[in-house]
Amino acid sequence: MGLTCEVGAGSLSFVWTLQRLDPERRRRRIQLLSELADAKSVRVRLAPRRARGDQLRDLIALRRRLAG
Template sequence: MAWNTPRLDSERSRRRLQILAELAGARAVRQRERPQRERTERLRQLIATRRRVAG
């Protein structure tokens, strides 16, 4: 039994490309924001450590 996939119509193909572009954009934003999140997390850990030592 052969597996036949119907050809995507132009609207479905266009929508698929649009979704893939949006996902790529979101991934790029996350990559740019990651260093800020890491700095924030390190700062939170440092504050927590100092509170434990001081308290």
């Protein structure tokens, strides 16, 4: 749903009206929001694993610098 603002000629009052999205657009929007939620849940689930990998790479790089 989208909000539109209509202003009458010479009037400072705003009239907010709610527009219904057409069914196809609404379906695509729901699908997109669902895919975004799925992507976020995957990111949150993999974050600790990625952080451990980053930490190990940093430690390996540090050891190589100290050894070289």
